[in-house]
Amino acid sequence: MLxxxxxxxxxxxxxxxxxxxxxGGAVALxxxxxxxxxxxxxxxIAPELHPDLRTLPVQLERRPYREGDLMGARLVVVATxxxxxxxxAAAEARRVGALVNHAAxxxxxxxxxxxxxxxxxxQVAVGTGRELPMLARAVAERVAQLLPGDAQIxxxxxxxxxxxxxxxxxxxxALQRLRDDIQAALGVPA
Ligand SMILES: C[C@@]1(CC(=O)O)C2=NC(=C\c3[nH]c(c(CCC(=O)O)c3CC(=O)O)Cc3[nH]c(c(CC(=O)O)c3CCC(=O)O)/C=C3\N/C(=C\2)[C@@H](CCC(=O)O)[C@]3(C)CC(=O)O)/[C@H]1CCC(=O)O
Ligand SMILES: NC(=O)c1ccc[n+]([C@@H]2O[C@H](COP(=O)([O-])OP(=O)(O)OC[C@H]3O[C@@H](n4cnc5c(N)ncnc54)[C@H](O)[C@@H]3O)[C@@H](O)[C@H]2O)c1
Numbered sequence: 001m002l003x004x005x006x007x008x009x010x011x012x013x014x015x016x017x018x019x020x021x022x023x024g025g026a027v028a029l030x031x032x033x034x035x036x037x038x039x040x041x042x043x044x045i046a047p048e049l050h051p052d053l054r055t056l057p058v059q060l061e062r063r064p065y066r067e068g069d070l071m072g073a074r075l076v077v078v079a080t081x082x083x084x085x086x087x088x089a090a091a092e093a094r095r096v097g098a099l100v101n102h103a104a105x106x107x108x109x110x111x112x113x114x115x116x117x118x119x120x121x122x123q124v125a126v127g128t129g130r131e132l133p134m135l136a137r138a139v140a141e142r143v144a145q146l147l148p149g150d151a152q153i154x155x156x157x158x159x160x161x162x163x164x165x166x167x168x169x170x171x172x173x174a175l176q177r178l179r180d181d182i183q184a185a186l187g188v189p190a
Contacts, residue, residue, distance in 0.1 A: 005107070007127065007129075009125070013038075014074055015038065015039040016040070018043070018073050019035045019043070019077065020042075020043045020075075020076050021044045021077040022076065022078050023078065024046030024048055024049035024053055025048070025081065027103045029050045029053055031079060031101065033056070036058070042058040043058065044060050045063065045065050045069055047063060049062055068092075070092045070096050070098060073096060075101070076093035076101070077101045078090050078100060078102045078109065079104075101113065114136060114140075115133065116140055117140040117147060118144075119144065120148065120153050122147050122148070125140075156178060159174070159177075159178045159181070162174065
């Protein structure tokens with residue numbers, strides 16, 4: 001149970017940085033898709049690779065993990081079905097200073113993967129503070145229905161720029177109108 005652990009809710013820009021995924025099953029595949037969407041350079045190391053991994057732009061190493069594989073990694077996902085291998089990879093990841101996600105026990109790493117919703121560049125990430133991914137998914141799906149589209153966001157960006165070009169009370173009232181518009185569009189009670 002993760003509950004009670006305080007986590008730092010941040011969005012990490014790791015574009016072009018190296019991630020190594022140790023393990024090549026269903027969980028590894030899910031994490032690889034998430035890492036690719038954030039434009040990391042991904043290497044997957046496992047003797048058995050999920051067939052869908054072959055269709056993705058990743059470096060595949062079809063063999064067991066060995067010490068030294070994690071050199072230069074910024075983020076390591078440990079996702080094998082072998083506790084001893086997971087422990088060895090997590091220990092090396094820590095030695096090389098990489099962030100670790102441990103698939104078998106999230107409390108053994110510092111990175112947890114949230115459920116996400118995204119539209120027009122707005123991204124929402126949901127963690128439950130425990131292992132209840134179906135709740136995280138359901139919350140993300142509900143929030144996705146609220147997310148505004150490109151046209152609406154462009155209008156708000158323009159309105160904000162116009163407000164910021166004003167001075168004094170005019171500026172403050174234009175910003176307040178924009179705040180009110182956005183809250184109303186998202187159904188936030190006044
Ligand atoms: C949000 C999402 C992101 C992602 O994984 O990409 C996510 N799990 C997803 C899907 C999913 N998870 C599981 C299945 C069943 C099929 C399968 O086995 O694969 C499916 C598939 C499905 O539901 O479709 C089973 C499962 N998950 C965990 C355990 C371990 C345990 O409970 O001990 C077990 C049981 C293991 C077992 O019994 O063997 C643990 C975690 N799962 C988390 C996140 C983190 C907590 C999130 C939170 O609650 O805040 C944490 C702690 C991982 C971490 O952060 O390291 C993604 C949502 C879907 C989406 O967004 O599309
Ligand atoms: N966090 C989650 O969402 C979640 C969900 C389900 C399972 N799990 C945990 O994650 C683990 C992996 O789950 P899965 O469904 O992907 O398992 P899986 O059985 O589909 O895949 C296991 C992978 O580990 C690889 N492997 C085995 N020995 C290895 C080695 N020495 N070096 C590198 N890779 C090695 C295998 O080749 C295979 O690709 C499970 O054992 C479970 O503990 C986590």
